[in-house]
Amino acid sequence: MILTVTPNSALDVTYTVDGLRPDSVHRVREMRARAGGKGINVARVLHTLGEDVRAVATAGGATGNAFTAELSEAGIPADLVPVGGETRRTTTILSTVDDTVTLFNEPGPDLSAQEWTSLVDTVGRHTPDVLVCSGSLPPGAGGYAELLTTGVPAILDTSGAALTAGLSGRPSVVKPNLAELREVTGRADPVAAATELRSRGAGTVVVSLGADGLLAVTEHGVWQAAPSKTLTGNATGAGDAAVAGIALGIAGGEPWPGILRRAVALSGAAVLGPLAGDIDLAHYRRELGAVVVRALPN
Template identity: 55%
Template structure:
């Protein structure tokens, strides 16, 4: 079976706290707590699995939290092969208030040794023969080469596998220069990387297509078929954590389709992820309401 292969360079145990009102310097009573295996690529695989799309999640994990990630993915039925490494897996915390605003706290993760990074590369290389698309998502862990995802992009190209990369900073620039088929920064990440709001700046470096997340305003894209914007019909209330990962899952799932259809799917899946309580899932009711009402325009 061919799969969408996801690589999460820096996985995490995602913890979500729901509070009434977030006030710095005050004690808060947490109403609900949710924990699950996280990191952007794992969220992508979780969305794809939920949609019935074959996927395999790869990434390095270590320590007690690494065991928690394996157990959670196994319980959810998400196919995975997590590489045991010496570096301990990190934790991220999202505090969501009644207004739907999420405040995130993200640990950097333990340093990954060069040997463990090469073991991860070998694991990805082994699975490329059965991949329809390679997705590289999230930050690179301390110790990984800055062109780590770019190297995987080049290896995938050599195997005839298209790539979608969602990262930031120097790793984003390197992936674009390596010729990634799609790079998907958000607007702040685009500005940080190239000092511009223009997606074409990353295409000029070598990326075939650039899709920029605009939050509640949808996406802006520079593609081989032209430039487009895609907007949801209205703002969706909820937890935006994981909305970008749902968009990446949609872009991977629709590889080869017309760009307006790909962008419509990305915006609809992203909106449905906001309405879902946890990253890695979609709200089917919102998805049905939004999908045909996403507005895609050529710019």
């Protein structure tokens, strides 16, 4: 079983508009709302693939009720920790005229010490094959290092101070993008920056390169995996789909070239999905054999 943890869960609201223009009134073509947050997106991808997955997340207030109801409707097994504050909303604006995606992310409710302890205890009641800790931390939360002491392979997908502090928990994998990697290391070269994160506690560093795929710096070597073609669409959940692929590969004992191939294929499949957490299964299956993986010098 793969366990995902989303301390700063959200109700993801997506508006589709013809174009996004400042100082203008916009007519919304379509509005969709669903349970979200990075770990929930990972769980949704794995659930779509028929994998054994469970989500741990927080939920509070009327927005939390909507979050809980949608997650149940989707059939994703979950342990939800009640919180006194209102679950946040994230708003995505999809512009059809130029295929741009604009995001507005709220900070999330303040967690009490008791609520954070309840989240940590909920995670501790499980013994998964892989633990995935994803997303920002809400105000009042402790650190991810408290969740990474379960003795199982753990993937940490966060940024900034939460990533830096989480390295003390010695995660098996961290997955920053290029900007996040540069922010926490001050280094422009991704291999050198990833090597620094490994020296600070990360087992493997997988770097999102956007349309160029993924870079993995591991104890056994360095690999880059690239998609077979450039895709356009909604890239909001592409990184979460990649994490789902990494978790699935680790759970199955795959070597890193195979893990990267799966992660890139799922990432591309997410770009073609209408909402974060959706994947185009046909593209995923085709792309598994088409992703190009090459070894790089250390």
